[in-house]
Amino acid sequence: MINITLPDKSVRQVESGTTALDIAKSISEGLARNVLAAKVNGEVIDATLPINEDASLNLLTWNDDEGKAAMWHSSAHLMAEAIEQLYPGVKFGIGPNVENGFYYDIDFGETQVSDADFKKIEDRILSLAREKQTFNRREISKADAIDYFTGKGDEYKLELIDELADGEITFYESGTFTDLCRGPHLPGTGMIKAVKLLGIAGAYWRGDEKRKMLTRIYGITFPKQKELTEFLEMLEEAKKRDHRKLGAELEIFAFSQKVGQGLPLWLPKGAELRERLEQFLKIVQKKMGYQQVITPHIGKVELYKISGHYDKYGEDSFHPITTPIEGEEFFLKPMNCPHHCEIYNSIPKSYRDLPYRIAEFGTVYRYEQSGELHGLTRVRGFTQDDAHIFCTPDQLKDEFKGVMDIVEIIFKALDFNDFIIQISLRDPDDMEKYIGSEENWEKAEKAILEVVEERGLDVIVESGEAAFYGPKMDFIVKDALGRKWQLGTIQVDYNLPERFELEYVGADNEKHRPVMIHRAPFGSMERFVAVLLEHCAGKFPLWLTPDQAIVLPISEKYHKYAEKVLNLLNNSEIRALVDERSEKTGRKIRDAELKKIPYMLIVGEKEENDGSVSVRKQGEGDIGTFTVEEFVKMVNEEVDRLLDIKI
């Protein structure tokens, strides 16, 4: 007999060799029907595998991420089986579960497959699911595994097997399909009740663009039809939040084929909004000792050779522009730091001048591959809220913290709470990629990790994601469709000061090298506004939104009073307008609601007589009648609450 400890700490004595599924059955049939996999001593395995020793046991269901993972991983196998039946002779790459579903990379040979084929594949998957196939795990020797896939002619699986050690290879069989797989899998395919193939795309084998492109099919499955319906509804909702759609509707930005792809045009409302964001940051930065600078949009090629960017990105950049007579070469600046280094260098520095913090809303241009462009989040011309801090090594940590304070202030003012902090360090397996001394890298990485430690931050650490010149901390958010975007960034750099021979005279009267911090709390204005649009679904915070209020006169008779209200509002720094169309009030309200204007002020006879406005809040409805003064106070208080900056 062995002891099985359940999550509620209760202990069950069972025969050795009992499966998780058996234990579930002993608890209740209902539970057993819902068990997707089991977590035994912290390891996720098939619920149908025997347990042979004392263990803690978690029965994983649809409510557990690991349960979903088993479901979707099994679904990938099922899709592969369906596809193999429909397209005999196809070869398979990898087929994992992902955050929302699963995919399988498939080599279809000469056959063209498109989303028009999805229906057929989905139907086959469902009919296989109904066969209630089981997943049969078996350990197999490396030689036998190689034999099997050699027989099948699947070079992709053979490549994967080649990297595995003999004795750790397992196969899973379900129906007519056998796959190299570690598991775990569902007790049976019958638990898959609904399937939807979501997309088809090319994907390089092993993510290497030099290798063959396979066809990746994404899909998702559910234990209930209803959940699929809900998932699809959620996708529809997310699309409504897409910044590309909202940006057009709210007249924030536009693109023009004539201007060029990836080159955003800020419309008046968007430009005003962006200026408010910039102004806000400028005020914060001023309080924190930054000085504004301005640098040109181009710089000599030589500048980027010194900085090292030329070697790294020269080939991938927009090609240089040249002077007509001398043939001097200039790059459109892809970043501001080299210019800022030269600003540092323009006047000799003493340790008393440090930290030297210079900021610029610097517009930069980068050649992004055409397939990468994406609304405002990935563009070829954008403006960074850039700044560089030059300080002594002793000051580094405090300066780093100061930057984090700014990020915090900004995220708070925008009610932005849902972000991930990522620390990016070197790739220990590929040190060739980086420039700069070992000693400096270690110092920089240590400083960041210490700050994280001191602040008790919840961060994810990624090795190999560092910039080529130094480690960094990034603030990452997800867009409406769950794609991740990097917003703010703080990067430590010992390298550029070296390359630009930056110096300061220390208290010891000797020359020293400063440390440099690159930082951009927004990241880029374009990407930030895009993510903000999606975050607030177009309903910007009151202090930021283009139009804060709209006055809606009931009829032409009250236009005069409406104008008077408008003047009062404008005099109180409230951005407002009047709807003087000869439309019914219901219509004016509807239009203002759709434009997401936060406050609608309805004025008619009653309001004119007692100098008031009837206030309707966007998305909420009528909130009562106020005097204009009261309304102004209410708006100002709401704005101040968000902009409550404590430095």
Next chain:
RNA sequence: GCCGAUGUAGCUCAGUUGGCCAGAGCAGCUGAUUUGUAAUCAGCCGGCCGGGGGUUCGAAUCCCUCCAUCGGCUCCA
């Protein structure tokens, strides 16, 4: 850049076994209406069917090519 899909009016979409002058709703404009918390009515304007080639008596519809967009892959100083 690569794989796949898409491209009809400012927006959302009809229209393909190739066949009269390419349609609708919304938006816009004009007029009527003077309106009390999410769409007043009527009329009008608006499209070389993404661009360019080709096949055909005839192309929005079929073929080629380029461009852009969308979903991924790779990349992202």
